[in-house]
Amino acid sequence: MAKIPCDVGTGATIIGRMKVGFFITCLVDLMRPRIGLAAIRLIESAGFEVEVPMAQTCCGQPAYNSGDRATAQALARKLLDEFERYDYVVMPSGSCGGMVRTHYHELLADDPELSYRYARLQPKVYELTQFLVEVAGVTDVPGRYDGEVTYHDSCAGLRELGIKQQPRALLQHTGAKLKEMAQCEQCCGFGGTFSVKYGDISAAIADEKCEHIAASGTGAVVLGDLGCMLHLEGRLRRRGDTTTRVIHIAEILAGEA
Amino acid sequence: MQVQSMHFKARAGERLADQRLQKNLKKLSTKFVTARAQVVQELEEFEAIRNEAVRRRKAALAKLDVWLERFEREATRRGATVLWAETPAEAAQLVVEIARKHEVRRATKTKSMVSEEMALNKALEAAGVQVTETDLGEYILQINDGEPPSHIIAPVVHKDKEEIYQLFIRTHQLPREPGRVPEIPEMTREARQVLRSRFLASEMGITGGNFLVAETGSVALVTNEGNEGLCTAVPRVHVAITGVEKVLPTLEDLATIMRLLPRSATGQVISNYFSLLTGPRGAGERDGPEHMYFILVDGGRTGLLGGDFEEMLRCIRCGACMNHCPVYQKIGGHSYGWVYPGPMGSVLTSSYVGLEQTLDLPQAATMCGQCHVVCPMKIPLPDLLRKLRERQFERGLRPWPERLGLRVWGYVAQRPALYRTLARLGVRVLRWMSDDGRIRRLPLASGWTDTRDLPAPAGKTFKELYAERRR
Numbered sequence: 001m002a003k004i005p006c007d008v009g010t011g012a013t014i015i016g017r018m019k020v021g022f023f024i025t026c027l028v029d030l031m032r033p034r035i036g037l038a039a040i041r042l043i044e045s046a047g048f049e050v051e052v053p054m055a056q057t058c059c060g061q062p063a064y065n066s067g068d069r070a071t072a073q074a075l076a077r078k079l080l081d082e083f084e085r086y087d088y089v090v091m092p093s094g095s096c097g098g099m100v101r102t103h104y105h106e107l108l109a110d111d112p113e114l115s116y117r118y119a120r121l122q123p124k125v126y127e128l129t130q131f132l133v134e135v136a137g138v139t140d141v142p143g144r145y146d147g148e149v150t151y152h153d154s155c156a157g158l159r160e161l162g163i164k165q166q167p168r169a170l171l172q173h174t175g176a177k178l179k180e181m182a183q184c185e186q187c188c189g190f191g192g193t194f195s196v197k198y199g200d201i202s203a204a205i206a207d208e209k210c211e212h213i214a215a216s217g218t219g220a221v222v223l224g225d226l227g228c229m230l231h232l233e234g235r236l237r238r239r240g241d242t243t244t245r246v247i248h249i250a251e252i253l254a255g256e257a
Numbered sequence: 258m259q260v261q262s263m264h265f266k267a268r269a270g271e272r273l274a275d276q277r278l279q280k281n282l283k284k285l286s287t288k289f290v291t292a293r294a295q296v297v298q299e300l301e302e303f304e305a306i307r308n309e310a311v312r313r314r315k316a317a318l319a320k321l322d323v324w325l326e327r328f329e330r331e332a333t334r335r336g337a338t339v340l341w342a343e344t345p346a347e348a349a350q351l352v353v354e355i356a357r358k359h360e361v362r363r364a365t366k367t368k369s370m371v372s373e374e375m376a377l378n379k380a381l382e383a384a385g386v387q388v389t390e391t392d393l394g395e396y397i398l399q400i401n402d403g404e405p406p407s408h409i410i411a412p413v414v415h416k417d418k419e420e421i422y423q424l425f426i427r428t429h430q431l432p433r434e435p436g437r438v439p440e441i442p443e444m445t446r447e448a449r450q451v452l453r454s455r456f457l458a459s460e461m462g463i464t465g466g467n468f469l470v471a472e473t474g475s476v477a478l479v480t481n482e483g484n485e486g487l488c489t490a491v492p493r494v495h496v497a498i499t500g501v502e503k504v505l506p507t508l509e510d511l512a513t514i515m516r517l518l519p520r521s522a523t524g525q526v527i528s529n530y531f532s533l534l535t536g537p538r539g540a541g542e543r544d545g546p547e548h549m550y551f552i553l554v555d556g557g558r559t560g561l562l563g564g565d566f567e568e569m570l571r572c573i574r575c576g577a578c579m580n581h582c583p584v585y586q587k588i589g590g591h592s593y594g595w596v597y598p599g600p601m602g603s604v605l606t607s608s609y610v611g612l613e614q615t616l617d618l619p620q621a622a623t624m625c626g627q628c629h630v631v632c633p634m635k636i637p638l639p640d641l642l643r644k645l646r647e648r649q650f651e652r653g654l655r656p657w658p659e660r661l662g663l664r665v666w667g668y669v670a671q672r673p674a675l676y677r678t679l680a681r682l683g684v685r686v687l688r689w690m691s692d693d694g695r696i697r698r699l700p701l702a703s704g705w706t707d708t709r710d711l712p713a714p715a716g717k718t719f720k721e722l723y724a725e726r727r728r
Contacts, residue, residue, distance in 0.1 A: 024719050026670075030684055031712070033719035037726070052723055055673035063667055065624060065643060066659075067650030071667035078671065106640075155625040183286075187583040191623030196704035198266070198621055203708035204273050204587045205623070234709035237695055 017049045021086030023079070023100075025093045026058040027226035035226070038254035039092040039128050046136035053082040061099040064107065065192050076104050077114060084121045090131045092250050094157020095225050097127035102160045127157055129166040129224060129249055138170070143255030145176035149247070150216035152209065152232070153185045154225040167224055167249050174252055181216035183208070190231040206235040213244060220245040222252055258376050258405065260610045262594030265617035269592040281417050282589055289411075289580040292524020293631070306516050311635050313510045314571045321562065324471040324504045325553065331474030335536030337549040345371070348554045349380040352463065352496055355550055356386045359494050361461040367478065367485045368392035369465025370409050370574065371498050371554050373596040374609075377463070378403060388463070389455040391484040393448055397421050400428040407590030409597060410522050410576040415589045418444070462488035462546065466499030467574070468514070469551070472507050475535040476551065479518060483530045495537070495546040501553045502570040514573060517633040522575040557609035565644050569604050571634040578628035578638055584621055593618065600628040600638040607645050616654060619645035680718050688716040
């Protein structure tokens with residue numbers, strides 16, 4: 001059952017380009033596949049080879065946050081099996097990134113073998129913008145954007161992974177003019193299953209964010225997580241705002257916004 | 258206090274619809290959040306103090322029994338009486354007995370959340386003791402038929418000036434200029450006049466205790482109004498009530514933590530008043546009570562020691578977690594249904610009154626993590642909430658459709674071929690249901706679509722598109 005974790009750094013890697021295992025995330029797979037393709041283009045254009053293990057499903061966060069530890073553990077193990085052979089694991093989400101990079105440790109702590117394997121995987125896991133800035137060191141991106149945008153810091157990316165400057169630095173390369181909104185670090189109210197269990201509270205929190213986005217006067221909000229994205233876009237439209245654009249960071253960087 | 262946490266959803270819904278409350282709750286983010294950010298930024302060593310305070314608090318809790326016994330010895334040696342209560346109800350009974358013993362008919366009281374656990378005012382009134390809340394916020398709630406506080410340090414944050422003035426008109430029989438609502442300082446003066454006679458007539462002062470100091474047997478009281486001074490200097494009897502977890506070994510511990518408390522709570526560098534009280538009036542001393550009692554309440558606290566939720570005992574009741582909580586900011590404290598609201602309250606209520614009565618509390622959080630960021634004691638509140646969710650799941654306390662849904666989803670997510678097939682099917686159905694790029698109503702997911710559109714999926718999954726691209 002245990003794959004030898006040491007096939008990282010074998011011949012192919014040394015001679016060829018570093019290999020990135022791309023974790024699609026379940027929401028990108030289902031709702032916005034373009035974002036996944038855009039992210040892959042960005043990683044490739046930064047000089048990495050990308051592979052997408054097709055058996056992947058979900059990082060397990062919905063189970064973890066719902067208290068179903070056994071399912072979360074099973075999915076963590078599955079991800080470990082599928083991704084430990086890569087030089088890097090990259091995902092277009094701070095939420096999934098936070099789950100894999102900061103919560104798996106506690107989740108797998110009871111199993112010494114899995115803990116050992118995870119300890120080797122953990123430092124290779126990156127959220128997309130973090131990877132592009134900290135690992136790839138990109139100084140340019142394919143996308144160009146002529147206009148103003150504001151940026152929403154997603155909670156897990158910001159507080160679990162420390163993602164703050166990376167997306168802003170990358171945005172600069174597109175020519176987009178960043179105008180910060182008030183309280184850009186405040187939660188948008190999505191919160192995973194919270195958004196369905198307490199839809200009215202969730203929407204009321206989103207309203208604050210919608211108002212801050214509107215007050216920024218940019219007409220476009222860029223962010224790095226599908227959950228916040230669907231939630232905010234859904235609330236904006238329901239409020240009758242049909243023009244404010246909600247753009248994933250991968251789309252704007254890849255020139256697809 | 259009676260637990261109402263099972264009505265969380267309905268109560269939160271009412272509060273969301275209350276426009277006036279929504280406006281009042283904005284004070285939290287504009288006042289406390291901004292002020293805290295400012296003072297934390299100004300104190301370069303804030304993080305270092307925080308680490309040190311956490312270390313000291315952990316050390317105190319690691320030998321809680323030792324420090325409590327030391328406290329009892331030192332307080333007793335200085336003439337105070339230390340009493341122990343296993344439950345809040347027992348604690349209330351002890352206060353009633355003290356009042357009887359000293360023939361007390363009128364008492365004044367400072368703000369104390371433990372006294373809310375005890376439903377102390379009701380117990381005293383039933384025993385024929387007139388008790389007056391002297392914290393302005395608590396006084397306002399008391400004259401509103403004993404309304405419970407909605408915040409642990411700003412109990413009346415949910416009310417505006419006009420609402421409070423209406424209560425003053427109803428309660429204080431004073432001549433009024435019709436149609437004019439006075440400014441806040443004028444209203445404060447009015448309350449002060451009313452309270453002054455109560456202070457002077459008081460035979461027993463009841464206070465909480467922000468901290469106990471073991472090495473001196475003292476109680477530390479933090480206020481912004483100075484009412485704790487009058488409550489403890491004038492009456493014959495002083496009763497300080499607090500939870501057993503509040504004991505600190507030394508004055509140095511107290512000094513360290515006091516650098517964090519006002520900053521985290523209200524964004525003040527230091528509170529307006531601070532009292533450190535040790536023993537009753539001594540021979541030759543001119544003021545202070547003749548009798549001093551401590552009532553140390555367990556109320557479920559020691560049950561947390563050595564378990565998954567022990568870290569919660571570090572809490573110093575600053576309220577920063579609720580001030581910064583996006584959920585609390587929208588629904589206010591009353592929705593939570595017991596004494597303590599917000600993130601810390603969701604953990605404490607579930608722990609102290611039982612998970613069966615608090616099905617919503619661990620769930621009603623976005624897990625945004627801001628409470629953990631601002632907690633001066635670095636309590637990992639989101640992790641504790643998640644652990645409570647795990648307990649709910651293990652004990653089958655969540656509703657069956659949720660458990661079934663989770664089970665089905667978990668089964669599918671572990672079977673890639675099945676997952677892929679269902680995903681392909683699912684996105685097509687959703688696409689078919691959409692109109693103009695959005696889905697306005699979705700059976701089984703009305704929790705989402707009642708308040709938001711669901712942006713339509715692209716119609717093909719990423720895996721499909723990726724496979725096509727590689728072909």
